[in-house]
Amino acid sequence: MRESLEKRSFLITLAFVSIAFVWVLIPFWGAIFWACVVAVIFYPVYQKLLSKLGDKPNRAALATLFIALIIVIIPSLAIAYTFIQEGVAFYQQLDSGNINAGKLFNDVQTAFPIVNTVLERFGIDASVVRQNISATAISGSKFLAEEAFTVGQNTFAFLLSLALMIYLTFFLLRDGHRLTNLLIQALPLGDEREHKLFSKFVEVARATVKGNLVVAFVQGALGGIIFQLLGIPGALLWGVIMAFLSLIPAVGASLVWLPVSVYLYATGSWIEATILVAYGAIIIGLADNVLRPILVGRDTKLPDYLVLFSTLGGLSIFGITGFVLGPLIAALFLVFWNIFIVEFNSDD
Known part of the structure; x- marks a missing residue:
């Protein structure tokens, strides 16, 4: 007693x-x-x-x-x-x-x-x-x-x-x-489970940070370059904004270059607008569609929709740190439930 x-x-x-x-x-x-x-x-x-x-x-x-x-x-x-x-x-x-x-x-x-x-x-x-x-x-x-x-x-x-x-x-x-x-x-979770959780933390953190930073840098640089070549004011500012917005999967940099291209059409700059639309959809979009799944999705084993929602949720709650914390929490959530399904709900 x-x-x-x-x-x-x-x-x-x-x-x-x-x-x-x-x-x-x-x-x-x-x-x-x-x-x-x-x-x-x-x-x-x-x-x-x-x-x-x-x-x-x-x-x-x-x-x-x-x-x-x-x-x-x-x-x-x-x-x-x-x-x-x-x-x-x-x-x-x-x-x-x-x-x-x-x-x-x-x-x-x-x-x-x-x-x-x-x-x-x-x-x-x-x-x-x-x-x-x-x-x-x-x-x-x-x-x-x-x-x-x-x-x-x-x-x-x-x-x-x-x-x-x-x-x-x-x-x-x-x-x-x-x-x-x-x-x-x-930790009293069991060594095997803890090894799996720590491995997932390392895997997701490494893939998310490396992948998102590379995609952000590439898209921001590509956007800033085309804005500068087309003579759009504040090319450096918009390039950095596109880099930050590229942390949001799927939409990202298009939130900048698409409205700018609409305005260029509205002001009669048809050639510049067409170049920007083609460049944004093909070159900038290709960087997101090709690099992000390779650097982020493939390593984290997370579905694209889960990466999108967890990133947006993380950014809204934790700020800039959320682009890592969001997918990390989502990955740990899947690992915990996978362990639960395998160990507690399997047929004896």
Whole structure:
């Protein structure tokens, strides 16, 4: 009786201490999560360097971290900085009247009278739509400007999170295998199940991040190049926006180049519009349709529709981190149910 009471008391205390520990780490969960992701992606590089350096884990981890900084972290920071700067410049043009979003809608109305017919059929006032478009454009660009100001004010907090992420990544690379074994020993789920869950986490995180980042970079670069060649203002800004939107499977970059092509048709730039439509549907679309299944879907073993919904849901709940967390949660959901079906519902 006393032994049972002691065990229950210990388990309750263990749960309380664990919850308290997680609560303490909540302010740094973003840095911790991305440190885990970077470590998972570059762990094969660490293993190769470790074998070449003659079993020197500190040097191998440091070299791997340097490679991660050059390939992923620094370029990502540069893109984010450029995006904010271009967004601020776009807001300034809207605020000064150099760009009039309402006039853009008027041009589309004039070129495509069917727009007025459709709006009238649904009882929608065109002037209200025009005002909403102008207000949305201004508020969106203003949001970017405010975010840039916020980032400037919170530079110390951002740099602290970045430093913690880099610091933790080093130790996860060096001690990741040992930490994983400790977790497998500690968790009461069964070693075989835990190995399967950890393997799925590594597989999905690696495939999702690598795949989505490659697709985002390719689509953003392709979009920015064609916008620049066609003389469309803010080519760099729109290229970065297309890169971010490409995180959404199936639609992605078309949310930018398709409306722009419609506007080009409306303003009489038929050649440029046709080139943009063909380029967007064939070149940019091909990058998504070919690269994403190869880099993401095939490795994660997730259906395309599940990748789409889990990515959208993850982005809406967790922000930019959700493009990894969404598919990861979906993959773990499938693994858990697969284990349940196989082990608990199989016929004896």
